[in-house]
Amino acid sequence: MTETESWLARLADALERRDIAQTKALFADACYWRDLIAFTWNIVTFESRDAIGDMLQARLGDVRPHAFEADARDGWFRFETSVGRGVGHVRLKDGKCWTLFTALIELKGFEEKAGASRESGVEHGAIRDRRTWTDNRQAERERLGYDQQPYVLIVGGGQGGIGLGARLKRLGVPSLIVEANPRAGDSWRRRYKSLCLHDPVWYDHLPYLPFPDHWPVYTPKDKMGDWLEAYTSIMELNYWTSAPCKRATWDEAAGEWNVLVERDGKPVTLRPKHLVLATGMSGFPEVPRFPGAESFKGLQRHSSQHPGGEGFAGKRCVVIGSNNSAHDIAADLWEHGADVTMVQRSATAVIRSETLARLGRPLYSEQAMKAGITTDIADLTQATMPFALQPAGGKAMVDQLKRDDGPFYERLRAAGFLLTFGEDDSGLGTMYARRGSGYYIDVGASDLISNGDIKLKAGVQVARLTERSVVLGDGSELSADLVVYATGYGSMNNWAAALISQEVADKVGPCWGLGSGTAKDPGPWVGELRNMWKPTAQGGLWFHGGNLAQSRHYSRYLALQLKARLEGIGTPVYAGKQAQREKALA
């Protein structure tokens, strides 16, 4: 029996006897238990023996964990609860638990139909007035949203909404996705022309249908759009295009939403029990209002509206911002022969794409695949590490990349570029969790900045615009035919304010961020991404998003939460102290 197996046996014994003191004694002084809806119907991390004890006190009677079984892979185990099956992972230190991870994987009696349990596709035999797959599919398409209400309405049909839609479909939860654009995939197609995914292919799969093995490492944006469109068809998603959501109101008495959608220009009122905002972690453009902007005679637009550098040869272009989009757009303008200046208002974390692929994503690579690390195993492994412990790993990686790419960073600094690796030097990963921005994954623009091909104004703010220029805080003036605001995106919470009400948005509080106490991520410490993929303070309101890997993995837990509610399985949400902390923010 390995050390893990022996610890697991003791945990199983203590939990099954509901001996909380005994359970607590299995944890080290510094301990973390991250739960994805298995024990808490919530996504939450407990960061002390007492917090763990409190949770068990409240939840053990209901959860009734049992059937613990160690997996062949060390640290991993399986278990069951009163309603489902779960997977877990433990890290020990001196025989006691340092980190514990538990996740609900499926609901008993509501397993996804796949493999041996897949559907037949046809009922063999002779059936009068048989209805074919096409008949049923067409009837569903025609009725849903009119004669029959979706249980779940997903607003936003990008990769987030589509992946979640696929999970709900496999779980048999009647769902509808509404997308403002005319085609599935347009959220990618409409971005600037040179865009390719910054993460490599192994990180970017959607659920159930992996990319074929010749898929390029960095997916071009239009190819990603086409993939999403094909996926939507293959997965038989109910997906309305050209259907912007205009307004949503919670009907407390009926326990459902009233949602006004304009489908092909015609108003349709939907009454789902649950509303998922999958409008994009980066979906609400933040456009600064600089004095004089209204008098600027050139073109000005947010990065999300900028199609690309074509037609700007010889034009003077100012890109305000210094994260991914700013760099990509500046380089693309340069490639098209424009005269480009980047205005860097604050320090940026930069990591070379190749270095990130090598150091930052070892679980998502060809080597990992060969070693039997499936995408699912990689996702779960990634999820076992509590957010509180991630900066340590981030710092080690930052040390490594400073060593590996020293000359690269030297050149950037020499060009005046303001570099950071995060407030605590923990790098891009924690930065993404804390604020969802602040970095550039270099695919070529950094060299253009180092050698002066892209001009740089660093450490300055924009004071105002004139008819033909951008005036900076240091008094300097940049002539401009084009100004691109690569100024990022607001919290998804803005969508709640815009579609529902400011009151609901305030009640729910902001999305994303951990409460790390760093800039743009005020405390108190929460320890999980706020409001993402889990119950919010507003009944029936959910937020879904994140990068492709997050959308893929966490859509499973969001889908299971919705399925449990559809089937009337009790889902008492346990938040511990987290709830108060999140509330403190609102």
Next chain:
Amino acid sequence: MTETESWLARLADALERRDIAQTKALFADACYWRDLIAFTWNIVTFESRDAIGDMLQARLGDVRPHAFEADARDGWFRFETSVGRGVGHVRLKDGKCWTLFTALIELKGFEEKAGASRESGVEHGAIRDRRTWTDNRQAERERLGYDQQPYVLIVGGGQGGIGLGARLKRLGVPSLIVEANPRAGDSWRRRYKSLCLHDPVWYDHLPYLPFPDHWPVYTPKDKMGDWLEAYTSIMELNYWTSAPCKRATWDEAAGEWNVLVERDGKPVTLRPKHLVLATGMSGFPEVPRFPGAESFKGLQRHSSQHPGGEGFAGKRCVVIGSNNSAHDIAADLWEHGADVTMVQRSATAVIRSETLARLGRPLYSEQAMKAGITTDIADLTQATMPFALQPAGGKAMVDQLKRDDGPFYERLRAAGFLLTFGEDDSGLGTMYARRGSGYYIDVGASDLISNGDIKLKAGVQVARLTERSVVLGDGSELSADLVVYATGYGSMNNWAAALISQEVADKVGPCWGLGSGTAKDPGPWVGELRNMWKPTAQGGLWFHGGNLAQSRHYSRYLALQLKARLEGIGTPVYAGKQAQREKALA
């Protein structure tokens, strides 16, 4: 060292020393060597030591087989030739070889880019006037067929053309698929409404992108159509819709084809080096010309034109034929409330779908997947058995299904249905290879026939049609509002006659069939499917088709043959006696 390993070592030694006598001595008196383009640049089975010796005499110097290495799975091995890598399989009897199988898997230096060798998708760095994936894809779409000629033109964009197109794409062979219908997948969508694939899902994957694991066991035809359409987009195939091929002429001097295609009504002349007819093994409707047909006042149509039973409630419908389509269409008409009579002109092989899935496709099943038998392994395993030996296996299966489904067959016989299991009782598999027809995979119609819901006229021919009836050879008359000719399809060779010329069609000879000497499959014995996936008597002309599994597997060898020709790799075709035999037929 296992018996296989030791035999393999002796084979390797004899071949590398080019000792033909020694090699021949390794084979039993009754022996078979099936080669898929590894030794012969042909698809051919040698059925005696002498035939094997002759082939080696002619080919060893060029092929230079070496690097034989036994696989972990018993019987399997890998080897290399002067130009490629291959896989092989051997069955021994008393220490000597009974069956040998060799297949070329890839060409050295022209391996498919996949996994670790996949493309980047983007060129990182700063590139003036960069061309994006979208630019390149769009330029390719616009130029191909106009400014740039495809190396391969595939006529017919059903599953065959599409799967082959995907293989050629991965191999970098410039190809174009032309399809008469307005959408990819329409060849399925246009079939009768109740149609579902008769083979289970594990048998039906396309190359590279398996169905997701919830895909139904029996794919409904419109869902199959949608899958093909999505697949075409995902694989970035050059695919012209609404582009019927009108005429093709071989330009001997230029060594290329002149092909007239009508794209969206406008004529386009294409000049490919190779022309692949992928117009469907079942693509050339065979419509009998019965006396009086022109005077019939009701509806009459071939099964391929029949949309379904809707609107025929209470109508008198006569279905002529008794294979798959005839049964499906008759049952569908009955389900819609029609009065249906089936005219069975000759005996039919019937096997229950469930029984076929259980007995006939053990390699393609959930259990096989769990046992590590991938689709690729299953395809190769299937291919190891020479056609000459397949009837024995077929007979064993027929014995089994007669035992398992005795009462089912008894009921059919009692209703007057004429049953056969093939001329030598070897069942449906050999029947398919011999003539591509003659059977029904029962999904429900047989019970309707047994209990008289579908009326039956068996063992009679159609004498003539009147204005309102079908008159049979026994003098009986069937009143009819609808006559469906479920009378099957002609050889793919008919397409060569229709598109090229009767002369070329005659030179090439018929497609399909083994020369088994059974009805519809005249001898002499050929031992392989005539003209399928391999060089024909007409330079630059190829035939591709078959069921989904065959299309999937054999498209690999057809694609490699085309790639080798594109790259100027020598491809001397060795046919042995087969060529003369095939010629005897022409």
